[in-house]
Amino acid sequence: MSRVAVKMDTDTTPVTGVEELDKHLDELLEDPSLPPNPKLFDDVELQLTEANTPPLIPRLLPKITDILKKYEQDPAHLCSLAIKLLGPVNFTQVLSLASEDAIIQALRSTAPSANILAMTVLEKAANSPADAAILAMMNNVITNFLTQWLSAPQVEVGEKGGKVLGDLLDVDSDSRPPDGLSVNGTEIVVKKPIGQGLMWRRIFHDHDIYDVILSLCSQHGPLDIQQRSLAQGRLLRVLPRLSALNFRTLTSTDFTDLNARYANINSNAGLLHFAALHMIDKEDLLMHLNLIDFFEALLSIQRITPFSAQKIDTLKQLVREATEQDNVLKAAIRSLPERTVPEEAEDLGRFVEQVLDLQ
Template structure:
């Protein structure tokens, strides 16, 4: 396939070089738009093969860091050796196109390195730069992107006040959801994961928060190393066709003390403030809503992970009492100040409706039933509005039989 000519390409390359030499150079928005609008092609598969020797070297480095699963609280960061291997690996690309006129691939080595370098230090609004970079990144696999963007540059983009820079970084991170191997690599990038979670919970930009929520759910679904709950429909168990992951990203979130504590701190109503690392009332509500939104999905993947803990010190600090544990309990019971934040009170009620609906379509063990019954008892005894909401769901003829059955069983469990 011959490369299609791109009007303005050489001029854009010179413009990017000028910006690198002088960051105060104004962006030529018209030139960027002209080139970006000419980019064509839809990719339905992209594979990236590393030469066998380099893959073996990378695997050795990765295996050395699997001790994270045994000692997660030590906060292991991604080894530089892994990225050195990736940077020098022989890349063999096989691309298939829906459109034969795709012209993005030849532009990647010509434009993306310059864009990546500029974005790491650019002090003005990077929307135009980030838009073009996102389009160029689309066909590139996660491991190959890591040869173009360092961990530090991803962290800088995640922590940038510019939402376009956040979106660019999340676009890179969500590529790891294409395979369990990619999510495993992401899991050992502790700084990137921590910055991603902080941005997810603390960004004031709704579109960035929504994109991060979807990306996190997709990543954890691919990385899930077991299905603790078996989905069922009409009495028939449905085995998942998704290949199991290694669970390393789950461990990074729920067995890394620093990250676990950060999530609690950002979401707890106890820590409202305007100081560094703190969230004001509005942003705190957004963080709480984002955590509540993703928990039903996580419950269907690994209920044990969100209902147990290795860090009772963190949970006691943020309100959990003896016998209570898990980020699920924290979010459902202790996270929100329901008396002062009526909107979040309603959000918690809506969360329970969605959460129990998800649980009603899963196979629930006795230990899970005990946990759910204790959780519901705790919530409904202190919240009559919640009790009436769940009662109305049970009495509603439009509620699914599975959901009504679960509510009846939970009610009978603690009578």
């Protein structure tokens, strides 16, 4: 296992218990069936700071990585300590400590702590466009990440995956609003330089990866009803943010064959149309509420993105089709301005009238 150097001012105060923990890690390497000693992990983790962590990274992290490859017990304590150790390490440094195969194995694990650890590693690629571009080249990692984000039953894995995906596409966006975006005081798009767009191309222009998203969220996909609903909800929550970054990419696709397979439509409509019009069963009251939340978030965000005739025409068509036989959704959209902050209500009201064709 290669070592990584992390340059940072270090604390000279020794971390107690490291010798005992190091020995315990050797025991777990020797016998993966041994249970972990929670006290040894907790004692060391609670002492870690930005200053005293770097010297421990090359000593402890490679062993933890090797243990996780074959560990038979609950890895929660191992993963928690690994996440703390990873704090000062950047994405490319992590790749010298953990291979793509190790990341994929953690993503595929049935243990949510391992999933969170792997997603924390991927999250580091959101710190710069260059790191996001490196990750975009890791096709199998992206495939397994999206699969676990949508198919993991644990809420915390879904939430972590949605945040990581949004952050990666944010830093990688090559068409971001130049001044950032805030809705109701919440920052949606950060003001930063544009990215390279490689992550966007990997997810939205790679047939196999796009297939993963549609299949896991489709009524005709492999997931059972409960997990499919979770996957659909996760996709609905992330799309409004992504629409602020690159609306055009979300509203068209090259893969009409996948639209025909999963949405039973013969068009190049994009992921936004799939999610809004063809994905959920509106007889499912909870999913219908999720759809209403999605439209409210989408319109609130699109109201403050740069104007384009294509955007307005697309939103009109989307809302018209979605509300054609859904008076509850139409009423929710009409009343949206009444439920927003007063200083934004008037502009939002005009925007809602525009997309509902009430002007």
